[in-house]
Amino acid sequence: MQTTETNTIEQFATQEYKFGFVTEVEQETFPPGLNEDIIRMLSAKKEEPAWMLEWRLKAYRHWLTMEEPTWANIHYAPIDFQSIAYYAGPKPKGSGPKSLDEVDPEILKTYEKLGIPLHEREMLAGVAVDAVFDSVSVATTFKGKLAEMGIIFCSFSEAVRNHPELVQQYMGSVVPYTDNFYATLNSAVFSDGSFVYVPKGVRCPMELSTYFRINARNTGQFERTLIVADEGAYVSYLEGCTAPMRDENQLHAAVVELVALKDATIKYSTVQNWYPGDEQGRGGIYNFVTKRGKCEGANSKISWTQVETGSAITWKYPSVILKGDHSTGEFYSVALTKGRQQADTGTKMIHIGKNTKSNIVSKGISAGEGQNTYRGAVRILKGADGARNFSQCDSMLIGDKCGAHTFPYIDVQNPTARMEHEATTSKIGEDQIFYCNQRGISTEDAVSMIVSGFCKEVFRELPMEFAVEAQKLLAVNLEGSVG
Amino acid sequence: MSDRENETAMLEIKNLHASVEGNEILRGIDLKIGSGEVHAIMGPNGSGKSTLARVLAGQEDYEVTDGQVLFDGKDLLEMDPEERAREGVFMAFQYPVEIPGVSNTYFLKAALNAVRKHRGLPEMDALEFLKLVREKMKLVQMEESLLNRPVNEGFSGGEKKRNEIFHMAVLEPRLCVLDETDSGLDIDALRVVADGVNVLRNKDRGFLVITHYQRLLNYIVPDYVHVLVDGRIVRSGGKELALELEEKGYSWLEGMAPERPVPVGA
Numbered sequence: 001m002q003t004t005e006t007n008t009i010e011q012f013a014t015q016e017y018k019f020g021f022v023t024e025v026e027q028e029t030f031p032p033g034l035n036e037d038i039i040r041m042l043s044a045k046k047e048e049p050a051w052m053l054e055w056r057l058k059a060y061r062h063w064l065t066m067e068e069p070t071w072a073n074i075h076y077a078p079i080d081f082q083s084i085a086y087y088a089g090p091k092p093k094g095s096g097p098k099s100l101d102e103v104d105p106e107i108l109k110t111y112e113k114l115g116i117p118l119h120e121r122e123m124l125a126g127v128a129v130d131a132v133f134d135s136v137s138v139a140t141t142f143k144g145k146l147a148e149m150g151i152i153f154c155s156f157s158e159a160v161r162n163h164p165e166l167v168q169q170y171m172g173s174v175v176p177y178t179d180n181f182y183a184t185l186n187s188a189v190f191s192d193g194s195f196v197y198v199p200k201g202v203r204c205p206m207e208l209s210t211y212f213r214i215n216a217r218n219t220g221q222f223e224r225t226l227i228v229a230d231e232g233a234y235v236s237y238l239e240g241c242t243a244p245m246r247d248e249n250q251l252h253a254a255v256v257e258l259v260a261l262k263d264a265t266i267k268y269s270t271v272q273n274w275y276p277g278d279e280q281g282r283g284g285i286y287n288f289v290t291k292r293g294k295c296e297g298a299n300s301k302i303s304w305t306q307v308e309t310g311s312a313i314t315w316k317y318p319s320v321i322l323k324g325d326h327s328t329g330e331f332y333s334v335a336l337t338k339g340r341q342q343a344d345t346g347t348k349m350i351h352i353g354k355n356t357k358s359n360i361v362s363k364g365i366s367a368g369e370g371q372n373t374y375r376g377a378v379r380i381l382k383g384a385d386g387a388r389n390f391s392q393c394d395s396m397l398i399g400d401k402c403g404a405h406t407f408p409y410i411d412v413q414n415p416t417a418r419m420e421h422e423a424t425t426s427k428i429g430e431d432q433i434f435y436c437n438q439r440g441i442s443t444e445d446a447v448s449m450i451v452s453g454f455c456k457e458v459f460r461e462l463p464m465e466f467a468v469e470a471q472k473l474l475a476v477n478l479e480g481s482v483g
Numbered sequence: 484m485s486d487r488e489n490e491t492a493m494l495e496i497k498n499l500h501a502s503v504e505g506n507e508i509l510r511g512i513d514l515k516i517g518s519g520e521v522h523a524i525m526g527p528n529g530s531g532k533s534t535l536a537r538v539l540a541g542q543e544d545y546e547v548t549d550g551q552v553l554f555d556g557k558d559l560l561e562m563d564p565e566e567r568a569r570e571g572v573f574m575a576f577q578y579p580v581e582i583p584g585v586s587n588t589y590f591l592k593a594a595l596n597a598v599r600k601h602r603g604l605p606e607m608d609a610l611e612f613l614k615l616v617r618e619k620m621k622l623v624q625m626e627e628s629l630l631n632r633p634v635n636e637g638f639s640g641g642e643k644k645r646n647e648i649f650h651m652a653v654l655e656p657r658l659c660v661l662d663e664t665d666s667g668l669d670i671d672a673l674r675v676v677a678d679g680v681n682v683l684r685n686k687d688r689g690f691l692v693i694t695h696y697q698r699l700l701n702y703i704v705p706d707y708v709h710v711l712v713d714g715r716i717v718r719s720g721g722k723e724l725a726l727e728l729e730e731k732g733y734s735w736l737e738g739m740a741p742e743r744p745v746p747v748g749a
Contacts, residue, residue: 029689087669117523157502166523170588181533280646320729329693429580430543431580432566432582434540434543434563434579434580434583435576435579435580435582436582436590436594437541437564437565437568437575438540438541438564438567438568438573438576439568439590439591439594439597439650439654440568440569440594440595440597440598440601441565441590441593441594441597442565443565445593445597447586449582449589449590449593452584452585453582453584453585454583454584454635456584457584
């Protein structure tokens with residue numbers, strides 16, 4: 001009779017992280033520290049052309065003039081950027097893996113353990129994967145099949161070498177190297193990531209996916225992803241992430257740029273489950289990420305969907321610049337913070353073109369001592385006649401030690417704009433749990449059911465397998481919440 | 484009737500005392516419900532009717548300070564709320580709770596499978612479940628449109644109550660506790676809900692119908708009526724007691740010294 005809800009909730013944060021193992025693999029790591037020589041070494045290591053090195057150095061020099069931002073609603077000890085190693089990769093056997101058979105079996109095993117088999121014949125039908133292990137892309141599947149349709153799906157390093165004209169044209173066109181502290185740092189030191197180009201009128205026949213894994217100790221992961229959908233093209237891209245459990249914090253500062261030309265659609269989905277740190281808040285990933293898309297052409301559409309359950313600190317605002325007339329930007333987000341996790345996340349929708357539309361649905365769930373902040377900006381510029389925005393920000397609190405915060409910024413410079421903003425905060429009710437109990441449903445299942453229901457509008461935006469995955473992930477994260 | 488004393492009742496409440504936040508609400512309830520019997524509990528506001536229902540269901544705001552409740556001979560008070568439900572205790576809520584985003588059928592399937600698992604039955608798959616749901620829907624005149632909507636969200640008062648009876652029909656409990664199911668219903672809605680309950684009456688199932696008004700008992704005709712005043716049962720009788728109450732009002736029995744514990748059906 002004394003299983004009180006408080007007990008229930010206090011045990012909330014004690015769920016173990018399931019992906020915390022370390023892979024024993026021969027590593028090649030740069031000495032810690034950041035200077036121009038390190039950047040030159042990195043560039044040489046990747047056999048980059050001169051223009052790429054120049055771009056990195058320009059970014060680095062600019063970065064030196066910048067200060068770490070402090071406006072986010074997050075708290076952490078200062079990061080010593082000189083104590084981080086800026087490159088770690090599995091030691092190549094020979095000149096780097098040409099095919100899956102040459103990839104270190106330990107790494108293949110790692111991905112299998114994570115449920116991401118890289119052997120194409122074993123893959124889920126309809127998903128092509130690029131696997132990034134620390135700083136290096138280790139395998140990209142279904143490349144050949146995609147190439148037949150003219151779709152380029154490869155690691156960023158490969159794109160720099162093999163498709164320099166595309167990279168030069170689009171890299172930095174959405175997130176310039178001067179953009180912000182972490183994006184600038186990334187521009188200087190990014191190691192790898194994925195590159196996608198879908199040519200005119202092509203509908204990518206399968207989901208493209210990158211799976212990021214941080215393995216090495218004391219390294220930062222700085223990946224960079226660039227996706228370009230040419231006129232009338234369609235692509236759906238998925239991203240997943242995990243990391244081992246380590247006591248020290250690790251920095252993950254990524255940049256993702258999306259470019260949608262006329263009539264093109266890009267759907268970008270993330271399930272982020274970086275190691276969140278332990279119950280006392282030791283360790284965990286600092287996830288400081290810049291993600292932005294540009295609806296360059298008329299009638300283009302960019303849609304971000306994210307399920308954020310991991311990381312000690314999450315700081316990211318997937319945004320859309322709505323430049324083309326009649327273009328659409330969407331942002332669907334579930335962010336769960338428990339234990340000592342902090343998240344300051346949201347989106348920016350910048351309306352430039354006429355009759356542009358944006359839709360924001362944010363679901364924040366806070367449990368334990370988690371702090372969850374939604375920060376969103378909607379700007380309607382002068383020329384954006386007939387722009388429309390709908391924003392919905394819902395917060396759910398589980399227990400009484402957590403917090404939910406909402407900071408919506410709205411800037412409207414055109415009188416024809418139509419804006420709607422809805423926000424709710426609810427506590428997962430004892431009465432809801434009791435109602436479920438009274439029908440025979442355990443408290444654990446009840447919490448998971450209520451939270452899934454709360455997130456439904458976001459889950460239904462995810463591709464099928466991912467939606468199931470995300471729901472499971474949320475349930476796993478909510479496990480141990482009951483006494 | 485005389486041999487009832489020797490029968491094992493499905494539910495046996497002995498000297499039940501319960502408080503909320505230190506205030507004693509139930510002050511010694513004795514009640515036996517046998518299989519197939521319908522008992523009505525009536526009483527003025529604040530007499531402890533709903534407290535009794537919630538204590539039986541296991542709501543944790545209520546602290547049982549004394550007494551015992553046996554359900555099929557098992558100690559009900561030792562069980563968690565979900566265990567009671569799986570054992571076959573069902574409460575139709577006075578204010579059914581909304582669960583946004585969770586469809587009524589999804590919820591009910593999870594509930595039914597939890598109950599079935601407890602009873603050692605295999606889980607029902609989607610097809611079997613759908614078949615069962617359609618059958619039960621007809622039985623209690625449930626509208627199909629309410630099936631796929633989120634649990635109770637945006638339901639009218641009448642729809643919520645009907646949904647409770649629908650849940651009852653699907654879960655097939657042994658003991659049904661109806662906590663002021665008539666409150667907030669107009670006469671048509673009341674009749675539909677009562678019809679639903681009546682088709683679920685059978686020789687193996689017991690009912691505890693809690694109500695403030697006699698009106699409901701015109702439709703759900705009880706075998707026994709008990710009057711609760713100030714946390715005690717002050718009078719028990721047959722269905723005609725409800726009519727007498729309707730005529731004379733609760734003041735007739737208020738302040739009345741509790742009689743010695745009344746045997747059920749006395």
